[in-house]
Amino acid sequence: MSQSQTATLKLKTIPTSSEIEQIIRKSATLSIGNDGNKETTPYGPDPEGLDILPEYSRQRLIASGIDISKGYPERPDQSQIPIFKDEVFQIRDDVYPYVERGKNADPEKKALFGAATEVINLTERVGTEIVGLQLEDLTDQQKDELALLIAERVVVFFRDQKLSHQAQYKLGEYYGRVEKHAQTIQVPGLPGATVIWLDYRKKNGMPLTFHNANWGNWDVLRYGAAGNQVWHTDLVHEKQPAGYTHLHLDTIPDVGGDTIWSSGYGAYDKLSDELKKFLDGKQAIFTSAHRYLDRENPLNGPSPIERTHPLVRTHPATGWKSLYVNRGMTKRIIGLNPVESDLILNYLFDVYEKNADIQVRFQWKTKPGYGTSAIWDNRISQHRNVFDHEGTKERHGTRVTALAEIPFFDPKSVSQREALGLSVE
């Protein structure tokens, strides 16, 4: 055999990218494009999900007119799940003209606060609960004021809500382009209404226990993210990452299953002036939660896609600076060597995670037959779930995420405490 015949033979043994794609799409176990559990295989409404669907979640779906006769939740179409990174970048590659609804809102929020029966600040600077209003009934003026309130307070809560899935979607659409995820489980017929349901993911093989639930908070790369128990910010790999994000829980444990948010404004203000100066204007590489193949090098195996964003970003409504990092998905500070980058990033993750005075922990409880909403701004925060009910109590909800602007850093912007005239000493 000549040398050129050997070369041809060897080349033939390397599958083409379309052959690789076919192998992966037909496989029930190769986990390209999903996070390793079986929720995306096969696709369509899941009849078995109905077996564990909580009663009030079922009632809410029926009241919304959602067809669950064939099953619930809707698993995304496997044929539409990207295999290669270039396909992911094509999904939302256009520049969406984002309108910041909080920007021109009344700073006193008279329409929103005037209609509420009570406005309760849950901590000094993070988290506010509005009482006596139904999200379905808000006027545009109130929605704008709510956006500004979220931009200032990081997260705003509404208990005792009767909220249809469509109304939740429409509110998200008012705040920005609704993110439709190619991999996650959804409300049937309403892509963009993502189902948040750990019991379902556990049923389909996600390994999450009392024992391992928090390991990722030591090292997410080594120990995994285990069902959102790791501090994170949603969808940072997008060109225009998540802004106002609305989780409505319609089935809530009587005790347990809280969520904790931490403020990016507060995290930034915890830093020394010298470190602030050093970080201002720096950029970092952010990664996706899901993993894909490089078309040029498919046999290298799957890895997350990467996107570059500012490490300190300015919020367009408040004009305040926020530290934009998270343990789950910020990989590297551009310009530093890997050792320097790891040391500084790990410190910044700790600042977010360990300072209880920039955080709020929220217990979702509500009246029987109602749901509770949390709307937060992913541009200026991190959050995590608390799995203390260990799956012994039902918890179910739907999330609608509005994507925001391309992240920017304005060198003239100020920190929250500077803007409010608060000393750090």
Ligand SMILES: [Fe+2]
């Ligand atoms: Fe999240």
